[in-house]
Amino acid sequence: MNTQPPKFSRRSLLRATAVAAFAVSGSGLLAACASADGDTDAGSAKGKASATNPFGIDESAALDVVVFKGGYSDDYAKFDEKLYAKKYPKAKISHSGITEVQTELQPRFVAGNPPDVIDNSGAKKIAMGTLVADGQLAELSDLLKAPSADDQDTTVADTILPGALDAATFDGKVMGLPYVFTVNGFWYSQTLFDKHGWTWPTTWYGLTELAAKIKKAGIAPFAYGGTTAPDYFFSPLMALAAKQGGVDVIKAIDNLEANAWQAEPVKAAAAAIAGLASSGYFLKGSEGLDHTQAQTAWVQGKAALYHSGSFIENEMKAITPDGFDMVFGPVPPLSADGALPQSALHATAGEIYVVPAKAKNVRGGKEFLRIMLSKKAASNFTETTHALTVVKGATGDKDFGSTALGSVLKAVTAAGDDLFAFRFTTWYADLLTTLKSEIANLLAGRIDASEFLSKMQAKADAVAADSSITKFKI
Missing domain, CATH: 3.40.190.10 (Periplasmic binding protein-like II)
Structure with a gap:
């Protein structure tokens, strides 16, 4: 399993920082609707794939986004939804900002009707191990191989800090996107x-x-x-x-x-x-x-x-x-x-976003994550929350007038490669x-x-x- 503590290189860290639970106990509570194959988009709305639509999403398919409304609020996600809507104006986007992910979403998983993309965070998130063991999540290798939203010649994987995906990697498969680089x-x-x-x-x-x-x-x-x-x-x-x-x-x-x-x-x-x-x-x-x-x-x-x-x-x-x-x-x-x-x-990469395997619009969920990993979205996140993302080169050397963010940048620079997590x-x-x-x-x-x-x-x-x-x- 590739879940070593983050191994960010000094160069990538300096560049990125200069530019950049109570859970279900055991797996039985979700097993009733577990997908037989957690890494397929079968059953999801489908359109025609292209260079700008690498997942072949149905451009008119609705997108259901649920975000944990905690320390980062959920305004940043609404900004990202506007980016999605600009690209796919026919898609109806529903947004929910919630504080108790497990309480509110467990019934939807059991009913086989989960959202298309979820910020699975907070004290009452659903344990990632539970979701993975029950086959509830779509695997994200195709997201990582897709061209980034900023550059067709650069893959999504190449825009993410080394080691940032470890917290959501299970037996070599990336099952979620940790979005925020937290110190x-x-x-x-x-x-x-x-x-x-x-x-x-x-x-x-x-x-x-x-x-x-x-x-x-x-x-x-x-x-x-x-x-x-x-x-x-x-x-x-x-x-x-x-x-x-x-x-x-x-x-x-x-x-x-x-x-x-x-x-x-x-x-x-x-x-x-x-x-x-x-x-x-x-x-x-x-x-x-x-x-x-x-x-x-x-x-x-x-x-x-x-x-x-x-x-x-x-x-x-x-x-x-x-x-x-x-x-x-x-x-x-x-x-x-x-x-x-x-x-x-x-230091950890957290605020893990997931795409449920049984969602109606799995492809749209992955496209939403690709948009979140654009420099425009990542820069907006840091400017509005004063927190770093896992996206390289997103914000320049700006601290946006924040003594907190400025002190974090200095601490990460001083730490270099000496980062650890559990x-x-x-x-x-x-x-x-x-x-x-x-x-x-x-x-x-x-x-x-x-x-x-x-x-x-x-x-x-x-x-x-x-x-x-x-x-x-x-």
Whole structure:
């Protein structure tokens, strides 16, 4: 399976950045309408193929688009729909912006009437592993081989950052399009830091010293959303483990290897996160907040640091005070002599778009994705959301006046090839469910690091031993 952590080359990254869940547990809930062949467009509306219509779509066929309306909202998708409508004016396009993908779309999958293209994202997305195991998704090799929307002599695949498709690749088949290049780390107000003379640390010990200063100043060092997104704080745990022991530590967890959760770098990382709780560094009541409430408390100055992906600026732009000057800080390593440098980043290609195999207009769904991968669409996304896409060369060196985007560009440039990601949360719904509950317990101080790791190992072992669960490997 080609799902290695992203291997973006330094050159492509510099060029791109300078230019550029609760889920169904198991596969039985969708199996009733599973396609016998998930990579065919049979049954989809069909027209005549041409150089400008490589999939042979029916130009008058309706297109049903469903987008997760989360941190990036859904205005960017409406822009892309206008591009589609301009090219195919006879096509009626329906648009739905939703927040609970699984809840709203599972009945449509079961009924055999899914949308033509879906942004399968958010806390309540449908697990990709479930969709793939049930044959629900159209395979996208023909999309990648098709000419790009910008240049007939360049394939779609050549416009996408190397490694960006890994999160949606199963047993060598690309089953979805991760659209957004997301960097994960801590976020803070540069204005607040300047006021107190604080600087971003280069070691975890330095971060704990900073947390003590922040607490002394009468501000909670960290906030988190305990009811909806406690797993946001699992990212720094894995970042600490990877920086200490290398990406093989993550690979072992993804591959459900025996005792992977008991590796020394993972133990040290879990202990470090538990130490934040035992030191009283979390905003009181965080365990009872959802992520929006926690983020609101953060931008209101009740907490100094919040861990999240680079979607955070757009998600909070409506209430972030003027002069906040949001900036990004990479997770500091446990030690200066770890396997990866301080600048290494947990970076993922996410916001995965899929085309259901049983959709009425599979070809139109793929064409919509091809249009999304045009520079015009990608540039609009970054300008309106201040987040990067997987499209090379999309936005020049513009930060569009965003301190957040500017700081991300600098961080990615500094990281170079030192990027890593984990996949098990996408592959195994049951393991993600356990992670959400147990990381919440760890952050609230209800369990210690040892108990957290034991519970995660036990669940991973159970998943590994369950023959009814389709397994994937890096």
